[in-house]
Amino acid sequence: MAATQPAEDLDASLTRNFPPKRRRFATYIQRTWPLHVLLLPAVIIALIYSYVPMLGIVIAFQDYVPWLGIRESEWVGLDHFRYLFTYPDAKQVIFNTLIISSMKIVLHMIVPVVFALLLNEVRLSWFKRSAQTLVYLPHFLSWVVLGGIFVDILSIRGGIVNRFLSMFGIDPIFFLANGDWFRATIVLSDIWKDFGFSAIIFLAALAGVNPALYEAAEIDGANRWKQVIHITLPSITPIFIVVVTLSLGRVLDAGFDQIFNMYNPLVYAKGDIIDTFVYRIGLLGAQFSFATAVGLFKSVIGFILIVISYRMAYKWANYRIF
Amino acid sequence: MHYRSTSYTIFSIFNYLLIAVLSLLCILPMIHIFAVSLSSKAAATANIVNFWPVELTFAAYKETLGNENFLRALMIGVQRTLMGTAFSMSVVLMAAYSLSKSDLRFRGRNIYAWFFVFMMLFNGGLIPTYLVVSSTGIYDTIWALIIPSAVNVWNMILLLNFFRNLPSELEEASLIDGAGHFRTFFLIYLPVSMPAVATMTLFTLVFHWNSWFDGIIYLTKMDKYPLASFLHTIVVKENFSEVGVDVTRLAEISNRTVKSSQIFIGALPILLVYPFLQKYFVKGIVLGSVKE
Known part of the structure; x- marks a missing residue:
């Protein structure tokens, strides 16, 4: 059937009919130049604003002075990295990043799955739809807006949360001014914002389970709990593995937008993370080279982790991005 | 069949309650802020606004x-x-x-x-x-x-x-x-x-x-x-x-x-x-x- 022959074969056979090399290149250009042109704007922007900054990383090995530029600034080798690993603040910042992001990763692993499983047991469809409408909403609000809201409701002077706790005789809690409470607040508010949205992918997987499986199990005498264990859970295991492995790749991202909008000098000791640290010393403190070195440290580790996690996701669950 | 078992009914009641509470928790902060923005200065500083404006004003x-x-x-x-x-x-x-x-x-x-x-x-x-x-x-x-x-x-x-x-x-x-x-x-x-x-x-x-x-x-x-x-x-x-x-x-x-x-x-x-x-x-x- 000529009509349904894949376009690839058609084209490949056409190209093969022109053996001389120069002719072949001319044909290639003639056939594909519009495709190159369509890619051009994206390529130019990516080159300037993503690839040139990657070259700019060299200032991590310099003592960069803006008015001297990259060519004139002094080279200092690995001095900034040595400083990074001996400077106590920097070590604390790396530790904070790891502890906050690992708490987030663990909770993001559990809460959305449990929520999806519970929602899957809801039979009333209007109830299910309304719940979904409400829990997806916070995902779309920015941390500027939510930071403003949280600062207000968590205030110790009459914030609604502390007023609610006082009904049970609990003294006001310094959610955003005490380091340990700050970490807990950051982690919990992050879960609050995204658990619903993260559950979507599991709900999609649950909706795809063949109902005949449940019917068969029921006839065989399995109760609902047994059905969940033997049918529902195995059906979402592949997507669960993908989500978990991919989240491991972001272990150095503790959530700049969120922390930057919620922290204050009182909690720097326990709440300062790599990204906020880079911003403060780099852009506010104008230590361009040291900040770049810290950023490079993060980018390199992050790159390695993401590549590993994609490979694992591909290996275990056959996941690929395109 | 199992939908009629007692244990499943009890689970269902708790499940519906839990999901209702979680869903409400997701919008209550927004509702609170909206209520404060529509309340009078006195009510806001006295911290008596919950989820409904007190002394409604558009000031x-x-x-x-x-x-x-x-x-x-x-x-x-x-x-x-x-x-x-x-x-x-x-x-x-x-x-x-x-x-x-x-x-x-x-x-x-x-x-x-x-x-x-x-x-x-x-x-x-x-x-x-x-x-x-x-x-x-x-x-x-x-x-x-x-x-x-x-x-x-x-x-x-x-x-x-x-x-x-x-x-x-x-x-x-x-x-x-x-x-x-x-x-x-x-x-x-x-x-x-x-x-x-x-x-x-x-x-x-x-x-x-x-x-x-x-x-x-x-x-x-x-x-x-x-x-x-x-x-x-x-x-x-x-x-x-x-x-x-x-x-x-x-x-x-x-x-x-x-x-x-x-x-x-x-x-x-x-x-x-x-x-x-x-x-x-x-x-x-x-x-x-x-x-x-």
Whole structure:
């Protein structure tokens, strides 16, 4: 059937009919130049604003002075990295990043799955739809807006949360001014914002389970709990593995937008993370080279982790991005 | 059968309750802020407002919408969102069309693809990016918020997967009939991809409306800030003197109610597009995961 022959074969056979090399290149250009042109704007922007900054990383090995530029600034080798690993603040910042992001990763692993499983047991469809409408909403609000809201409701002077706790005789809690409470607040508010949205992918997987499986199990005498264990859970295991492995790749991202909008000098000791640290010393403190070195440290580790996690996701669950 | 067992009924009751509580928890903070913004100064400072306005008044909204600095930021926010979305979507759609061709038909396609994927995995970091933006002539203009973030690789991948799953007969027929790639893209691919394009457009709109950090680092003066950056500065940093809020007026109108009204106006556009978003985003997420 000529009509349904894949376009690839058609084209490949056409190209093969022109053996001389120069002719072949001319044909290639003639056939594909519009495709190159369509890619051009994206390529130019990516080159300037993503690839040139990657070259700019060299200032991590310099003592960069803006008015001297990259060519004139002094080279200092690995001095900034040595400083990074001996400077106590920097070590604390790396530790904070790891502890906050690992708490987030663990909770993001559990809460959305449990929520999806519970929602899957809801039979009333209007109830299910309304719940979904409400829990997806916070995902779309920015941390500027939510930071403003949280600062207000968590205030110790009459914030609604502390007023609610006082009904049970609990003294006001310094959610955003005490380091340990700050970490807990950051982690919990992050879960609050995204658990619903993260559950979507599991709900999609649950909706795809063949109902005949449940019917068969029921006839065989399995109760609902047994059905969940033997049918529902195995059906979402592949997507669960993908989500978990991919989240491991972001272990150095503790959530700049969120922390930057919620922290204050009182909690720097326990709440300062790599990204906020880079911003403060780099852009506010104008230590361009040291900040770049810290950023490079993060980018390199992050790159390695993401590549590993994609490979694992591909290996275990056959996941690929395109 | 099992739906009628006693243990399952008990579980169901608790389950419905738990989900109802969780769902309410997701919007109560917003409702509280809205209620505070509509309450009187006295009620707000006495901390008696819960989820319903006490002594209903629109004074805070009058103050906020009468503040020309706030209005200017609002207009810049709208402008940035519309321009940024149009620009980013054009760039991303064109690239996604080319990348949706197989490597056999478009040799070099894989090189381009890896060029973009690498951007997603690695970046130069904050400082080098800042130094590049500040030396390319767009620094301190609205373009600094539009151009550097335009190539959204994730959107590009979702769209190219969508294009790839369109029947190849569409393209063959179009090319055989003598249309070039440009016409095939504009007249065939774009019209049949409207659901995917709409989804990505909504996501990009939300992204631009919510972006605040680039405004803070790439713009030097507050009177050029879009609303999100402006809100960060006044709501989170409480930098009132810089924004030109009249301090004597503040005594009359509670700082807290004004702040709440500003936060609510900042969230309002998202709440307005949310019904459309919800219609599309489930599709949008599934969009990227269907592969052949």
